[in-house]
Amino acid sequence: MQIVKKKILAIAGLFVLLGTASCQKWTDETPQPLEVDESKIFSTEKGFREALNGVYLQMGAPSLYGRDLTMGALSLAGRSYDSVSIKKVGYTYYQAASLNLNDASIKGYSADVWNKMYSAIANVNNVLANIENKQSIFSGDNYNTIKGEALALRAYLHFDLLRMFAPAPALDGFTNAAIPYVTVNDYKATPVSTVGQVFDQCLVDLTDADKLLNTNNLNTTQINGWAVKGLMARLYLYKGDKIKANEYASAVINGQKFSLSTTKADLFFANESLFKLNVFGLNFYALRKSVFGAPALIGTSVSAQSALYGDLTPDYRKAFSLTLDDATKTGGIIPAKLALSSANVFPMIRLTEMYYIAAECTDDIPTALGYLNTVRKARGIIVDLTPATVTDAAALSTEILNEYRKEFVGEGQVFFYYKRNNTAFTSLPFYTNNVEKPPLGRVAVVPNATYTFVKPE
Amino acid sequence: MSSNNILLKRIGGKGVLLLLLLNFCATILFAQNVVIRGTVKGDVGEPLAGATVKQVGTNNVTVVxxxxxxxxxxxxxxxxxxxxxxxxxxxxxxxxxGQTTANFVLRNNIVSLKEVTVNTGLYKRPVGNFTGSAKTYTGEELKVVNPKNVLQALAVVDPSVRITPNNQFGSDPNQLPNLQVRGANNLPLTTNTSGANPVSNGDFAASYLSNPNQPLIIMDGFETTLQALYDMDISLIANITVLKDAAATVAYGSKAANGVIVVDTKQPPMGKLRVTYSINASTELPDLSSYHLLDAAGLLEAQRIAGVYSDKNQFNDIAKKQWYDYRLAQVKSGVNTYWLSQPLQVGYGLNHSLQLAGGGSQFRYSFSLNYNNSEGVMKESGRDRYSLSYNIGYVGGRVKVNNNTSVGYVKGNNSPWGSFSSYSSQFPFFKNNDESGNPIKVLEPSSGDLGFAISAPGSLAFLNPSYNSTLNVSDYNSSLSMSNKTNIEVSLTDDLKLTGSLGWQSNAPYAQAFLPADHTSFAGSVTSSMMDLGSYSQLKGNNNALDGKIGLNYRLSFGRSTLLAAVGGQLQKTESNSTQIKVLGVPNDYLDEIGLANGYGTTSTKPSSNINLTRNVSNFGSISYNFDDRYTAEFTANQSGSSQFGSNSKMSPFYAAGLSWNITNEKFFKPNDVIQSAKLRASMGTTGNQNFSSDMSQQVYQYKLVNNYRLLMGTVTTSFANPDLEFQKTLKTNVALMLGMFKSRINVSAEYYNEVTNNLILPLDIAPSTGFITYQDNLGATKNEGFELGISANVIKDPQRNIFWTVGFNTGHYKNIITRLSPAVEAINNKNNLDIDPNDPNNKRYQTSPLPRFVVGESTSRIWAVPSLGIDPATGKEVFVKLDGSHTFEWDANDKRAIADATPKFKGAFSSNLNYKNFVLNFNLMYQYGGYMYNQTLVDKVENVNLALGNADARVLTERWKQPGDISSFKSLVSDGTNGLQTTKATSRFVMEDSFIDLASLTVGYNFPSTLKWVKAAHLSAPRLMITQNNLAHFGTIKTERGTSYPFARSLSFGLSTNF
Structure with a gap:
């Protein structure tokens, strides 16, 4: 009897062992139909790269940088185009151009941006969550590159969310509720940070990224060390910290890794991009066509072009095309840089912006004009701006704004310029308050216009 | 027989004599040790020779x-x-x-021999030590009820087994029934609600995904698929046990929540070679009694009234009238085709089953062969099954080994004639065949041929589905399955047994459908390019399952106590993969090979594939203690794990406990004339359900192959895995009372059960700033409650004359309530209230059937429709009641209310089995009371019918509202000319009570006596003839077209079986 009892105990013990140790392992791995478990993705360096590529592809979505945060909705809201009517551009785009950001259709659009941006952030966070303790699988400097890139992307995406969905510090200070800064994937929502907190959180990530990213890596289709510095300059300026902004902008300019283009062969001036986004070729053409193509045909009218660039200017940037398919057919209203059928890289941060930031952040007008003239020369303008014509800070500011408008037409950054400076709506280009029947060449601004998009949550 | 009678008389004579003698003795031998005499008989008067009579407390014993x-x-x-x-x-x-005579009448043990032990598939336990709810049926019992379909038989005999009625696929032999034990615990959110599962589905995981309420099926200790049970040779089944409550099923842990069906096959007996052969010939007759379609003249008249031949445009009106005249001429010339009979046949079936078995005391073997060919009632449809298996067993000393190998092949042919509904909608004024008897492809000359200005109302060309039968169409699915199972049992001591088993099962499903370019399904697409006409699709797959089990059984008796214990562990791995390709462009019907097709087609249908792997582990321990045959306590625990569940909760524990009290053996219980035995048992425990897709708990990435980032692949994750996702757990309570009454002539069992699922997996909307929209969590809750009552009575039990008559009655009631939902379910409800189908904006029929709605406090099977007051006699329009009680002619989805429940209040059966000498007469009546049904076919054939396109129910002409003052139950027959007929959307008017009585089976059998000369001459033993008629009659409260895509059938089978 005793022996039997012992046997039972021994065998029962065996089962318990079986039940705890090996069983857990037995039930672990499972490949899924047409899907890959994250453990497989994050077992190789290539997998990490592909996961980051996934984020870049997400950023190329039509409602994000593939169209609407660049040449689409944000350029309309940034008043890049005056050839705009409800009939031509459709209801949603027209509301964007009118800065009617509380309209239901824009709310629907901004909810889409919100969801897609945070979906990309979740993908970034999943990369960061999986990269810890995996240095061993990376070759060379790639661990730092991937991790730095992921941190930088997280800051980039959050900063643009902040710029869209929170009031500008220039208007409302730093204590307003802004957006959640999400760093971990959880089904519980991250609490909303204030504007000031988001700046701090972005800077934490960017500072870390800056340490990790090697400045000799000049692969600009991925976010890199120079793009991080450029983004910090952009961020400090938006925050209102001109000293820091100047510091980082000068660091990029003086870094001498990038130089201004001197030809007009490429109107995107791709070699000036600190960071540019690839948008899948065939898609990108379709996206551009959906904004500019027939029968919409929106853009900057010839008279508006003359008003901004001057009539007889050698400025390379005054290039507007008749059709999307051929940039050489000039005389139209579509920014020619978007009419190059081969162009499927979109600039996200450019060297010229660093010159403009440096110009804006110096108190010395001749120094500032020096920065602007460098850019103007590179764009083919022979006549320099002189302190004789640009006499005060206000005149300088106008020149900088005009540079932004010329340089970044159809790139979405001009909207953020207006928002950063809290530009009066009445001072916007093509302004009219005649919402019912705007005169020709005017784009109405609605009475309850705002620069802040509505958060969906 | 005559000798028996003489014997009885003799006993009777002696008895009287003895009695007199004893009386005499008693008077003189007072107060001394005496001799007691008497008789010992059974409860039907049979002498019990060999019984022992003992003076209690002494060794004084004698034998009867x-x-x-x-x-x-x-x-x-x-x-x-x-x-x-x-x-x-x-x-x-x-x-x-002073007493010197004592006559004893002994009662049969209440439990008959077959119920002495319960086999849960993991352990066997004597009924006295078992507290769970289980019911065992022998293969013979089931075969008598339905010799062709064991699942149907099970649904007839057991009130807790339900087959969801399938009005679409009727008696299609290639559709698996949707089986449930004690109802459903899940919401039909995304799952298949049509009640049909494709049969070529040998994949364990997939078959559960298509029906998450499907019970677990265990065959000889190994998990198997519903299809394997559906296709198995019924004569190999020894018995089937349905395990219902937690105490009975908890050893299966995470797979047990839907109940367990345990199948035991026959094991080789000891003795010289025994050959058993049985043949079953069957016929299937289509049951068209529910169809009442218009004839040619009637349809034309209905079309005329409906305005099919009128038009506001005078020019078109003239042309349409020409069509009317043309068709009228057809009718007058005598064309009145009965389309329904065109694709139908009487299906014949033949089932041969041969078993050889035998062996010595150590080595035993059996071999069985089965060929089963059954034709369906649609022409050329049917199911062929072949199987071969052998079983070897060795018993030596303390070791028992058994190995079973089986190979099976099943081929299900789908009818090339197409769907039955394409015949029921056909116009009877079209001729089917031309003069030489060949089907006409296009049934009516074109407007050009006839010289009419416009084409026929409704359609460009009416096509004849029977034309396809002349083509080399092939549409079938098949499955080749193999299995090898080994069981070892070692008796370590007399009371301790070690068992182990290892099994491998594999099956290879295959399906193909070849439709040549000439097939009528391509006739509408003549404008598209020639290159894509004709299609060939093929599915190939492979499913494997590996099971390993080890267990220990221990038994201990001390004093009046018995202790039984069992522990076991199981590892299972299932793997399934399939590839499906579809190619287009097969111009001729003899190019019936995949490589001869043009390509993937201009719409580029790319090949699809599917791989699924699951790994499960399950350990259990069960202990049962019985005291004095009066009290039993049982406790079972299980620890289950599956790769399907979240990484933080892969292993999960399950417990159940049960108590039973055998009141019969209590001292205070005095057997009386009414109640002779009573037993009470109760159990409670949790069981799990893992019939879910595993990607809910895994963070998975998807590659975007059409997109790349600088020529490098990118991968994205879009769904948020819930690593905490748990098995759905159901808390089950069961209370049962069993009574033996009137000298065991009547046995009653009553059970009450309550099943609460508190962590139903449902989607939850989450803040989009998390990066995800929804995720799955254990959020919902449902409660099922019901009772089952079974009464069986031995009306006649006369072994002397070999007459037995038992009748049985059972009934089951079951109610389902949703007790908690996630907010995301509201989005599903809202979608089901939209006017436009979110998945198909062109679907004009979106609201014409009641769409499901999930509301706390209601059952999942509620029918939601807008309440209707009927047809306004003045206008012919339907009057609806809005939520606020006001009346309106306008139908609004937001006015939908819970009208009735599709689940019947009672479902059950009445059965009778009479053995009169060598004759057997058995019948089973199935009934359902109090369930409701939306009479979809009636709406579709009377009110929503587009008469320009299809035939209608005869009531279109007779019972619809025609003029003011008509009191009618159907709306007016009007057409607005351009938009077709008005559509009737989900209304309470068509929610009808679905109560019925079904004569499910009637069997007449004859056992040939072995004394017959020819039986002896042919060396036969126990030859038996059985004639079974299934689905003979249906008496219901609802008249609906039953079997729309495939008709229902009545079947008649003749079975002959014998041993050699």
Whole structure:
């Protein structure tokens, strides 16, 4: 009897062992139909790269940088185009151009941006969550590159969310509720940070990224060390910290890794991009066509072009095309840089912006004009701006704004310029308050216009 | 027989004599040790030779003679005498002073022999030590009810087994029934609600995904698929046990929540070679009694009234009238085709089953062969099954080994004639065949041929589905399956047994559908390019399952106590993969090979594939303690793990406990004339359900192959895995009372059950700033409650004359309530209230059937529709009641209310089995009371019918509202000319009570006596003839077209079986 009892105990013990140790392992791995478990993705360096590529592809979505945060909705809201009517551009785009950001259709659009941006952030966070303790699988400097890139992307995406969905510090200070800064994937929502907190959180990530990213890596289709510095300059300026902004902008300019283009062969001036986004070729053409193509045909009218660039200017940037398919057919209203059928890289941060930031952040007008003239020369303008014509800070500011408008037409950054400076709506280009029947060449601004998009949550 | 009678008389004579003698003795031998004499008989008067009579507390014992008498000497006055006999209850008589005769009548043990032990598939336990709810049926019992379909038979005999009625696929032999034990615990959110599962589905995981309420099926200790049970040779089944409550099923842990069906196949017996052969010939007759379609003249008239031949445009009106005249001429010339009979046939089936078995005391073997060909009622449809299996067993010393290998092949042919509904909608004024008897492809000349200005109303061309039968169409699915199972049992001591088993099962499903370019399905697409006409699709797959089990069984008896214990562990791995390709462009019907097709087609249908791997582990321990055959306590625990569940909760524990009290053996229980035995049992425990897709708990990435980032692949994750996702757990409570009454002539069992699922997996909307929209969590809750009552009565039990008649009645009631939902379910409800189908904006029929709605406090099977007051006699329009009680002619989805429940209040069966000498007569009536149904076919064939396109129910002409004052139950027959007929959306008017009585089976059998000369000459033993008629009659409260895509059938089978 005793022996039997012992046997039972021994065998029962065996089962318990079986039940705890090996069983857990037995039930672990499972490949899924047409899907890959994250453990497989994050077992190789290539997998990490592909996961980051996934984020870049997400950023190329039509409602994000593939169209609407660049040449689409944000350029309309940034008043890049005056050839705009409800009939031509459709209801949603027209509301964007009118800065009617509380309209239901824009709310629907901004909810889409919100969801897609945070979906990309979740993908970034999943990369960061999986990269810890995996240095061993990376070759060379790639661990730092991937991790730095992921941190930088997280800051980039959050900063643009902040710029869209929170009031500008220039208007409302730093204590307003802004957006959640999400760093971990959880089904519980991250609490909303204030504007000031988001700046701090972005800077934490960017500072870390800056340490990790090697400045000799000049692969600009991925976010890199120079793009991080450029983004910090952009961020400090938006925050209102001109000293820091100047510091980082000068660091990029003086870094001498990038130089201004001197030809007009490429109107995107791709070699000036600190960071540019690839948008899948065939898609990108379709996206551009959906904004500019027939029968919409929106853009900057010839008279508006003359008003901004001057009539007889050698400025390379005054290039507007008749059709999307051929940039050489000039005389139209579509920014020619978007009419190059081969162009499927979109600039996200450019060297010229660093010159403009440096110009804006110096108190010395001749120094500032020096920065602007460098850019103007590179764009083919022979006549320099002189302190004789640009006499005060206000005149300088106008020149900088005009540079932004010329340089970044159809790139979405001009909207953020207006928002950063809290530009009066009445001072916007093509302004009219005649919402019912705007005169020709005017784009109405609605009475309850705002620069802040509505958060969906 | 005559010799028996003489024997009885003789006993009777002696008895009288003895009695006189004993009386005499008693008067003179007072207060001394006496001789007690008497008889010992069974409860039907049979003498119980061999029973022992004992004076309690002494060694004074005697044995009953073969006449049933005994004589026990030297008995002290006032002593107690006890009689014991195997299979009967012990009986004690306390002698009164002066008593010298004591006659005993022993009662049969209430439990008949087949129920002595319960086999849960993991362990066996005597019924006395078992507290769970389980019911066992022998293969023979089931075969008598339905010799062709064991699942149907099970649904007839057991009130807790339900088959969801499938009105679409009727008696299609290639559709698996949707089986449930004690109802559903899940919401039909995304799952297949049509009640049909494709049969070529040998994949374990997939078959559960298509029906998450499907019970677990265990065959000889190994998990198997519903299809394997559906296709198995019924004569190999020894018995089937349905395990219902937690105490019975918890050993299966995470797979047990839907109940377990345990199938035991026949094991080779000891003895010389025994050959068993049975043949079953069957016929299937289409049941069209529910169809009442218009004839040619009637349809034309209905079309005319409906305005099919009128038009506001005068020019078109003239042309349409020309069409009317043309068709009228057809009708007058006598064309009145009965389309329904075109694709139908009487299906014949033949099932041969041969078994050879035998062996010595150590080595036993059996071999069986089965060929089963059954034709369906649609022409050329049917299912062929072939199987071969052998079983070898070895018993030596303390070791028992058994190995079973089986190979099976099943091929299900789908009818090339197409769907039955394409015939029921066909116009009877079209001729089917041309003069030489060949089907006409286009049924009506074109407007050009006839010289009419416009084409026929409704359609460009009416096509004849029967034309396809002349083409080399092939549409079938098949499956080749193999399995090898080994069981080892080692008796370590007399009371301790070690068992182990290892099984491998594999099956390879295959399906193909070849439709040449000439097929009518391509006739509409003549404008598209020639290159894509004709299609060939093919599916190939492979499913494997590997199971390993080890277990220990221990038994201990001490004093009046018995202790039984079982522990076991199981590892399972299932793997399934399939590839599906579809190619287009097969111009001729003899190019019936995939490589001869043009390509993937201009719409580029790319090949699809599917791989699924699951790994499960399950350990259990069960202990049962019985005291004095009165009290039993049972406790079972299980620890289950599956790769399907979240990484933080892969292993999960399950427990159940049960108690039973055998009141019969209590001292205070005095057997009386009414109740002879009583047993009460109760159990409670949790069981799990893992019939879910595993990607809910895994963070998975998807590659975007059409997109790349600088020529490098990118991968994205879009769904948020819930690593905490748990098995759905159901808390089950079961209380049962069993009574044996009126000298065991009537046995009653009553059970109450309650099943609460508190962590139903449902989607939850989450803040989009998390990066995800929804995720799955254990959020919902449902409650099922019901009772089952079974009464069986031995009306006649006369072994002497070999007459037995038992009748049985059972009924089951079941109610389902949703007790908690996630907010995301509201989005599903809202979607089901939209006017436009979110998935298909062109679907004009979106709201014409009641769409599901999930509301806390209601059942999942509620029918939601807008309440209707009927047809306004003045206008012919339907009057609806809005939520606020006001009346309106406008239908609004937001006015939908819970009208009725599709689940019947009672479902059950009445059965009768009469054995009269060598004859057997068995019938089963199935009934359902109080369930409701949306009479979809009636709406579709009377009110929503587009008469320009299809035939309608005869009631279109007779019962629809025609003029003011008509009191009618159907809306007016009007057409607005351009938009077709008005559509009737989900309304309470068509929610009808679905109560019925079904004569599910009627069997007549004859056992040939072995004394017959030809039986002896042919060396046969126990030859038997059975004639079974299934689905003979249906009496219901609802008249609906049953079997729309495939008709229902009545079947008649003749079975002959014999041993050699």
């Amino acid at each position: 003679t073969k006449n049933g008498t005994y004589e026990l000497k030297n008995v002290a006055p006032g002593a107690s005498l006890q009689v014991t006999f195997i299979g009967y209850k012990n009986e004690v008589i306390v002698l009164k002073s």
